[in-house]
Amino acid sequence: MNYKSGFIAVIGRPNVGKSTLINKIVGQKVVITSNKPQTTRNRIQCILNLDDAQIIFLDTPGIHKPKFKLGEYMLKAAESTLKEVDAIFFVIDATEKFGGGEKYILERLNSTKKPVILVINKVDLIEREKILPIIAEYAARRNFAAVVPISAKNGSNIDELITESKKFLPEGIKYYPDDMITDQPERLIVAELIREKILHATQDEVPHSIAVDVDEFTERENGTIFIRATIYVERDSQKGIVIGKNGSMLKKIGAESRPEIEMLLGTKIFLDLWVKVKRDWRNSAGALQNFGLKDF
16 A cells, blocks of 8 residues: 655635634644634644545635735745645635635635645535535636535535545655644644634634733643743733633633643643733734744
């Protein structure tokens, strides 16, 4: 049996379900999800180990026209990924009409010779007969290597997508150990899990002006891990929202973050959360670097 290994970039407009798809494929929550666009900020490598293949998926920030330096970073992260992979998943939302965002991505895909698989997500939310017209519309705009309708939420057709993916991977070595599902350090994943809970808890009140930095990550003698994390916002009013009346919102964020962090680390944790204002950090190259968002 020939063993295959390679890299697949997962791209698409913000909020089409890229992170949900990655988590479903690897069978564990590695990247955060939210009903808000532009949740993913880094290129996150997630690893699927099979008997005959190892597939490394790069979950990229949603491609969009940037409004801040943060947006410029995210666009650069997504576009630079296309140069480094063996194949590309272009994920679209079956419930959304073709628009400027999809056109913007297709224009960028014109510069690559990598095989592009059109992944039509959220087909569980539309009538079956609507799938063929979607395929026809996109096929008229580009010659895709394959087209696979799926539901990342319920897992339908994920196996077919993986089978199709393997066709475009070269024979190669195993890059990572069998028990590894991401190359990201635990501190970064912990920070991202906390950020996800803030996005869920604050809804539209504090959109993308949130950053989380893990200041301390220490294992104690009793086996528990002490984690101190700082939540950064851009305005004093946002700080008040994240803390909440008598600290109620911050307690909620901590309570919802703790179980998932403990599941990730496999041990009990003590989570100490702080909130600070760092004005206009999304437009500060220095602040972006401090949060691990470095230029490519």
